[in-house]
Amino acid sequence: MAVLNLRPLAGGRILRGSQPFGLDAAATSGFLAEHGIQAIVDLRSELERSLVPWLVHDGLVHDGDGEPAAVAAPAVELIHNPLDPNAIAGSLQAVETAEDLGELYLGWVRLRPEWVADSLRPVARGKRTLVHCSLGKDRTGVVSAIGLLATGGTEDEVVADYVATTANLPDVLEVMAETWRLSVPSTPAKYFSPDLMILQSPEAAMRHFLAGFSKEFGDVGGFLREAGLTAVEVEALR
Template sequence: MAVLNLRSLPGGRILRGSQPFGMDTVATAAFLELHGIQTVVDLRSGYERTIVPWQLTNGAVELVENPLDPRIASAGLESIHTAEDLGELYVGWVRARPDWVAESLRPAAQGKRTLIHCSLGKDRTGVVSALALLATGTDRAAVVADYSASTAALPAMLETMAAAWRLAVPEIPEDAFSPSLMLLQSPQAAMEYFLGVFGHEFGSAADYLHDAGLTGAELDGLRRS
């Protein structure tokens, strides 16, 4: 198995992807070496990490556990029915936890080749990646395209994730990982909605990240990533 939905952001210092499906310590070490990863930023909750843990040897890389419960600042994940609902979920995260966004990007801003991931690598990872791209001057169309690129990887990932969760939580509903659920999709309209509201409320991503705690030097480092 592997880290799925894996790709680099422009500049190559930031990799984005899924959780490490079915990787033992040997496979994990080989993956990290292959991609030159110095820091892993894990955005999952502690409970998620127990189901699909990282199998890291001591000192292999820096592991930054920077969790965000996806239910934060939302009316409940079961209320996500449209692309706009999904985009509003993302808006709630950046309103509630600017510190979380900044800490997710700090290792890359300090010059480390960094893997940023959550479970599927599309929602929490997608929001952090979008702000990283905006802060480095990427145009909105390219940000939307990067987000929606997860669509092709989702069917295989959902099957793999469903198998892992059913092994750990046998009582999980059969349709919990149905690709028909909006929460498990990555439509362009969701990111377009998020970017529109973000720009209206916060202005530039660089200003948002500075207010969230990244220094000027770190923002310069992020632009060079």
């Protein structure tokens, strides 16, 4: 298989996508080399990572604080920067409308601004970076939205990128459902129904998020500086 829902942002400085479905070590190395990926920011929880791990042997794992765990520079830096939607404010089950979905995203940013900053730090340091969660839709969508704005993208470009996921969701959900059935057979099939708003990517959700973000945080550069990036790193994103 592959990393699904994959596309470049910000002139190719950022790649966004799903988790690495069905890639063995050789296929993983080939994928990373093909796309020139120098860093991977994995936004998944520990449980999610255990079901579909990255098989990166030459990479260097750290926990998103910007300080590597070893001196030698890795070929690919693998950064675990998790956000578990089930362990943070806002219930996934309570998402019934597009506005609910956008509000969920705002809750993540309010409570974990450093999570966003840590996700974009390798980009600011000049690394071609793959940012991903499981589907490559929600957590990835939030980081991608702020990353696009920080690198000079417009709100319309952010919305267009978010909505582009819609066409890819049937394939991603099918593979995701099969992955969970094999690993956790008790998982109900309804958890992966495309009728669930939490598994959709409507324009109104991202519009709601962007309007709320602008109202609460104003300039994206100021938000990222408050969240932990240096002024130099913020400028490098631009």
